[in-house]
Amino acid sequence: MQHREEMPHCDFMHAHAGLVARVQAALPDEEVLCDLAELFKVFGDSTRIKLLSVLLEGEICVCDMAQMLGLSQSAVSHQLRVLKGAELVKYRRDGKTVFYSLADDHVKTIISNGMEHVLE
Amino acid sequence: MQHREEMPHCDFMHAHAGLVARVQAALPDEEVLCDLAELFKVFGDSTRIKLLSVLLEGEICVCDMAQMLGLSQSAVSHQLRVLKGAELVKYRRDGKTVFYSLADDHVKTIISNGMEHVLE
């Protein structure tokens, strides 16, 4: 029952000595990696994935999305806000109605890449 | 839980009448979309993204990953378990040491697609 709060790690490296340092150097900035995780976190919710999938078909208003997915208007609006915050969707206002659409082609690409992995 | 009958929704559709039904028909199965969300959820954590990024450089043991990222061995092991559950990594045992590596090229693709969106 040794309590080493210091550094829980191996006493020796298993690979050659420079590996740790070399990989650390090659690693992107912490901030970039966190941003990347935040991006995927946005995709990592079934409601938001459904909204994005629906928007693959084109521009759709909030109300229709709620109907299509059997969700409350509030839930859809909240999640669209998250998607907009991540710049995955954009919107266009026409009278009382707001039409949402995908912000760019990255979204399609990311979703279809994920699909490939899922459908294996 | 769900009171689907009294859902707050528009009284009329804004797009042409068949849009909702048409998009619903084109939508992938609920289960597939949920699996997709689960996949992205795995990417949606900074610790796991860091582990995956590190593994882009090649096969690395648990201990070295912990050192590279300044994480406890336990934290690394727990997250590697999640990554393995999603079939994003595989491992190889050599004596006491366990070396992890990326399961396939999808992982690289997904990460770099996400990167593109982040670096804008």
Next chain:
DNA sequence: ACTACATATGAACAATTGAACATATGAAAG
């Protein structure tokens, strides 16, 4: 057998999060 080391697992805890509900904003029509 025992010891040392690398990794995995279980449990408990704090922090995050998505949904529901209520309310607020914005826009067009009367």
Next chain:
DNA sequence: CTTTCATATGTTCAATTGTTCATATGTAGT
């Protein structure tokens, strides 16, 4: 200006999640 409809925003709350600590498993050597 008031009403009505479409959408947005707060708030509360239950459930999920990541980390830490403690312990267990596995492996090699003595």
